[in-house]
Amino acid sequence: MLEKLLKILCVCMGLFSFAFAQAPKMIVLDPAIVEILYALKAEDRILAIAKMQAPIKPADKTSKLPVVGTFSHPSIEDILRLKPDYVILNSYAMGIKPQLDNFNIKNLSFEAHSLEQIKNNILEIGKIVGKNQEAQKIVGKFETDIQELKKDSLGLQGAFIYSTAPLMLFGGDTLPSDILELLGIQNIAKEVHGKRPIIEQEFLLKNPPQILFYGVRVDSESGLLNSLPLLKNTEAFTHKRLFYMQLHSLLRGSPNIIDEIKQLKEEIKKKI
Incomplete structure (x- = not known):
């Protein structure tokens, strides 16, 4: 009996270690994605953000995050030093994409030209950080609120x-x-x-x-x-x-x- 319990415990610990190891760490230069990560309760994935003039919600927490340059001029040196799994770019920081590619750092960017694209972004970020269920709930509420606003x-x-x-x-x-x-x-x-x-x-x-x-x-x-x-x-x-x-x-x-x-x-x- 004790042997079985030890085996189960080892399996559980292995799964936990695997999940933890798979949790991607990100440098997020897009403030919208920072807010999405907080909504998903995945803020622990954030290594650093870009400095912004306008506050990023929740401001009391995001204001304490490390920064890697500004919204339009991120520091490639600071990014490399932190060794992220992903860098989420914004439209003003696309100039560093070739450098990130050269260093084999995965990078993504998300357009938000419509409310539909925002919903898709929430779902996509949810997949990346393993928060699919949470993303579906957020999008469900988002759609309900949209229908209410149309009235x-x-x-x-x-x-x-x-x-x-x-x-x-x-x-x-x-x-x-x-x-x-x-x-x-x-x-x-x-x-x-x-x-x-x-x-x-x-x-x-x-x-x-x-x-x-x-x-x-x-x-x-x-x-x-x-x-x-x-x-x-x-x-x-x-x-x-x-x-x-x-x-x-x-x-x-x-x-x-x-x-x-x-x-x-x-x-x-x-x-x-």
Whole structure:
């Protein structure tokens, strides 16, 4: 009997050691993936992250993580020193991919141009870290929240402004456009070619917005109106529906985006 118990114990310990050895360690340069890993309760896989100006949730924990350079300029030397199993790149750090390939370091990047892609990213990260069941639960709640947000459509037309000089709006096939659609706001630039097309200012008069969002390259309403004085002729201005947004958090492709969208919807409803 004792011999059988010892055999079972050895097998269990072997399986535990194998699982622990297989748990991949990552350097995560994409803040959205950092938040996904925390949602999956797989933060122990994170060796280091990139330094960000905007906080990464949960900020009280991520602020204590080691860093390997900045979001756009990660340090290849620091990455090599930590010997990660994976490096998760962001779109601004793709320049180091050839170096990672040369050192045979596995690297991945994830696009988040839609809510559907965010769901797929959660599932993919779940597979990598062995948290498939947790990922399915998160995606299930994500889908339920999306269906809830679709109720009580706002019934407006508007746009996300990327820059004012030149005037650039977020077009279709982008996360901002997806968010607008979810809220029941028709993106006036949805059919314009490109993800951030340059637009003539007269476009805003031909397609008058009832609501506008800004916050990437313009940080005040006065600055927005100085650059685009014709906005004073739109319903968005007359009904005080010019919304300054912390777009870096709103457009971060993690499960936390749902809370940001819910908060945005409540703010909009106060002005309708």
